[in-house]
Amino acid sequence: MKKYVYDFSEIDRSSLAGVGGKGANLGELCHVPGIAVPGGFCVATKAYRDFVNTSAEFAALLKSLALINAESPEELKTAGQRMRAHLENLDIPAPILQEIIRAWRKTGSQHAYAIRSSATAEDLPGASFAGQQDTFLNIEGEQNILDSVRKCWASLFTDRAIVYRQKNGFEHDQVLLAVVVQRMVFPEVSGIMFTADPVTGNRKIVSIDASFGLGEALVSGIVSADLYQMKSDKLLKKQIARKETAIYARPEGGTVRVEIQSERQTAPALSDEQAVRLARMGRSIEEHFGSPQDIEWCLAGNEIFIVQSRPVTTLYPVPPVHDNKLHLFASFGHAQMMTEAMKPLGISVLRTAVPFSKSSPRAESGLLLEAGGRLFLDTTQLLEYPQLRKRLPEILFNVDELLGRTMQEFIRREDFREAAPPGKKVKFALVKKAFPTAFAILRNILYRENYRAIDEMNRFITEKVNENRAKLQEVSGADRIMQIQERLSVMLPMVFAAVGQYMGAAIITYKLIEGLSKKWLGDAVELGSISKSPPGNVTTEMGLALGDVADVVRNHPAVIEYLKQANDATFWEGLKAVPGGEDVLPVCLSFFERYGMRGTGEIDITRPRWREVPTQLVPAILSHIKSVRPGQHRLEFLAGRQEAELAAARLVARLRQTPRGGFKARRMQRLIKVHRSLIGIREHPKYFIVQNLDLVKQIILQEAGKLVAVGILKNPQEIFWFSLPEIKEIIATQRVDRRVITKRQEKFRHDEKLTPPRAITSEGEIITVKPGAQVPPGALAGSPVSAGTVEGRARVILKLEEAKMDQGDILVAPYTDPAWTPLFPLAAGLVTEVGGLMTHGAVVAREYGIPAVVGVDNATRNIKDGQKIRVDGTRGFVEILE
Incomplete structure (x- = not known):
């Protein structure tokens, strides 16, 4: 762009760099058929750049701005005033x-105008500077x-x-400012229109x-506003507000705030016909821009004018589907205790591992779909079976209570019942295939001696992991990736x-102990x-083993000091060099040999493993040394076993x-x-899966190393930005x-900031439900999963590698997976989101x-680190005491 000023008709969305987000969107709106846009022009960013470049002081002021502490109100105020005053007193160059x-x-010198800023980083799909x-x-x-x-230019500061x-993360000198000069419309009514419900996302x-x-x-x-909501040209909701004031234009310029006459305060601002007409215009604009829009509009003389449209940046993306059915997508991350964004390889591996809805064993599942860097299970096909409609919410209750309640709410809805096909029947072949497992569960409950079950599962896992390793070592190159796809496709069914048969029996017996205790005795106080x-829980054994490591480390002060400042690149070499390191090294190596494949968010193979970042475990080791006596973790485990035996008796x-x-x-x-x-087997499937995922990761990184050697990749980790087929x-x-790498890195940075919903429909609606617990006023509700009540200091921990806990603290976290187990011997209670x-x-x-309460929405935000809280794991709520 070479000119300083452009008419709206001369610009479109490709003009962003020259006229900013608001200007580009306004120009684009002028090209939408049937949309009336008040005329005007844009003063381009080139004008702003040439304007500030006439100042010898501007560059120095800009540099000083980058050095201020934005958390200091006085420093911020002084710097901003200095910048604005300088620009407001600067002459505009003659051209x-x-x-x-x-x-x-x-455009018309006789008209009044609205003059607005239009920044180059404004009104974009990923950021709104509005x-x-x-x-x-x-x-x-x-x-x-x-x-x-000139004041608009200055308001950039x-x-x-x-x-x-x-x-x-925007540099001050990277955001340029254009100015929109648009003819004023003097409307009877005006407002904002969202082409998607901004609350539910529908x-x-x-x-x-x-x-x-x-x-x-x-x-x-x-001012308050009337609310109109439309769906398919039908008025779903009309909520008339008391509109006590309004802002109108003054004849001499500027605006004035006016009190509305009492008889008009509750009059509808729009007729139903006007609301429907406006909604249709909104759909046309959305279709033109290709995404949901936030639209400013006004009504003058029964003509609707559009004065601005920008992307809605707050909506969570919808998993892609290619039909008109109403789908319900359940968050895979909430079920698997890993709600962070994943890179493309992590997503591809999990979709390959799901054995259903696939065109071939090597393909990625159509039931598991990506949105916002997370995976969602499309439950639509499952809900077509009446029996699954009854059972699936109950199953989900064990995984995440709010997810189960969300599905119940969805199934009850009229729009789902109308859209649901006639009930499907489960094929006899599937029932026949499930019968042996069902019989084995019954046998395990009624008469089988199960003392060998743990050993059988451990032996099974070792054999299968070794078998997979051998298969993957036999091939190389693209054949190796195909072998990975085949191994993944049979991993979960295997x-x-x-x-x-073991887990089914363990869960059913737990429910029977609870149900029969309440039936025969009126309570289940011994259940907890x-x-x-x-016996046999591999995750608990891992926590005990880490306690053993801490007990060896505690005898060597030099090793403790070393761990406080150790880094991953030189971790093992540095440990050897400090006094006592040779004694600690064999114990640490033994632990990492068995458990080094674990880590936080371990279902995502692109996340680091303990073997790769051993310092992740340092906070847990140091906290253990500080708060737990030598051997105490083993004694407490034995005490727990004795307590269980006494409770059973x-x-x-x-x-x-x-x-x-x-x-x-x-x-x-x-x-x-x-x-x-049998309940100790609860963690074995994850233990098996994580070992295989770690094996897959090592193999893929080996192949990536070959690509680095020939200059195709800059480093092995760049392979994480691609799917297995890619x-x-x-x-x-x-x-x-x-x-592709650059684009996906940008998407990942955007996705990291999103908060994934537990469930979302194909219409984009995020369904929210309340926990079932009845809570005292002010308490935070969740699901009771471990009975008892405890008071203590909340330790809010977002990342395991930053964990600092003392004995008796209450652990408050977004979620916990097996990697968090080392913190449990220190915790007096647990709260998770x-x-x-x-x-x-x-x-x-x-x-x-x-005591533990899980499914507490926004627990890590509502509970502050160090606050005294009470956790009621029997009734399912958390109270903040101070």
Whole structure:
């Protein structure tokens, strides 16, 4: 762009760099058929650049701005005032001034104008700078127009704009400012329209806010607005507000706030016909831009004018589907205790591992779909079976109570019932295939001696992992990736076929112990203790082993000091060099040989393993040394086992005192024996899966190393930005498109900031439900998963590698997976944002006998680190005591 000023008709969305986000969108709006846009022009970013470059001081002021502390209000205020005052007193160069005046006269010097900033980083799909710079309304006359343009340029340095750029990683000199000069419309009614419901995210609903007068009153939040919601040209909701004030243009320029007459305050701002017409215009604009829009509009003389449209940046992306069915997508991350964004390879591996809805074993599953860097399970096909509609929510309750409640809510909805096909019947072949497992579960509960089950599972895992390793070592190149795809495709069916009979029996017996205790005794008070310290849980054994490492380390002060400043690159060499390191080294190496494949978020193979970043475990080791006596972790485990035995004996003794007590006692003894023998297998499937994922990661990095050696990749980790089929193609062609890497890195940075929903529909609606717990006023509700009540200091931990805990602290975390197990011996209680009765944190909390509440929305935000809190793991809520 060479000119300083452009008419709206001369610009479109490709003009972003020259006229900023607002200007580019306005120009694009002029090309949408049937949309009326008040005329105007844009003063381009080139004008701003040439304007500030006339100042010898500007560059120095800009440099000093980067050095201020944005957290200091006084420092921020002083710096902002200095910048604005300097620019507002700077002369506009004559060529710029002349072009602005020419454009103003051409558009109509007799009109009043709205003058708004348009930043190059504004109104974009990934960032909204709306409201960061100033707006000037009802401006008339040549000098006032020029002064307002200059004030717009200066408003690039309002306090809020400076802070916003610093917090969102934008350099002050990288954001340029254009200015939109647009003819004023003096409307009877104006407002904002979202072509997707901004609260629920539903893309099928158009939501309109409307009030009297100019829209600035509504945007600035000083007036109430009527709400109209439309779906398919039907008015779903009309909510009329009391509109006590409005902002109108003054004849002499500027605006004035006016009190609305009492009889008009509750009158609808729009007729139903006007609302429907407006919604149709919104859909046309959305279709033109290709994404949901936030639209400013006004109504004058029954004509609707559009004065701005920008992308809605707050909506969570919808998993892609290619039909018109109503789908429900359940968050895979909430079920697997890993809600962070994943890179393309991590997503591809998991989609390949799911054995359903695939065109071939090597393909990626159509049931598991990506949105916002997370995976979602498309439950639509499952819900077509009436029996699964009943059972699936119950199953999800064990995984995440809120997820189960969300599915129940969805199934009850009229739109789902209308869209649901006639009930499908489960094929006999599937029932026949499941029958052996069901029979084995029944056999395990009724009469089988299960003492060998743990050893059988350990042997199975070792054999299969070694078999997979051998298969992958036999091939190389693209054949290796194909072998990975085949190994992944059978991994889940293989492990669940092996473990199903044991886990099914363990879960059913737990439910039977609880149900029969309540039926025969009226309570289940012993239930919490019965699950403590069961044998064979590989995750609990890992926590005990790390305690053993800490006990060896505690005897060597030099090693403790070394660990405080160790880094991953030289971890093992540095450990050898310090006094006592040779004693500690064999114990550490033994631990890492067995558990080094684990790590936080371990279902994503692109996440680092302990073997790769050993310092992740340092905080847990140091906290253990500080807060736990030598050998205490082993003694507490044994004490838990004794407590479980005593609780079982108490329960049986109580039953003997009831009618037919002998019969009841024998049944309960059997259930307890089966449950304690088998519940330790709960963590074995994950243990098997993680070992295989680690093996896959090592193999892929080996192939990536070959690509680095020939200059195709810059480093092995760049392979994480590609799916398995793409990696196969890269190896075969020996070529890579580096633009793909850059684009996916940008997407990942954007996705990291998103908060994934538990469930979202194909219409984009995020369904929210409340936990079932009845809570006291002010308490935070969740799901009770480990009984008991405890008070203590909240230790809010977002990342395991930053964990610092003392004995008796209450662990508050987004989620816990097996990598968090080392913190449980220190914790007096547990609070997580996701989880259910049978998820990792719940199971381990019961084993350690600590009260736990999971599924507490925004727990890590609402609870502050160091606050005293009370956790009621029996009723399912958390109270903040101070």
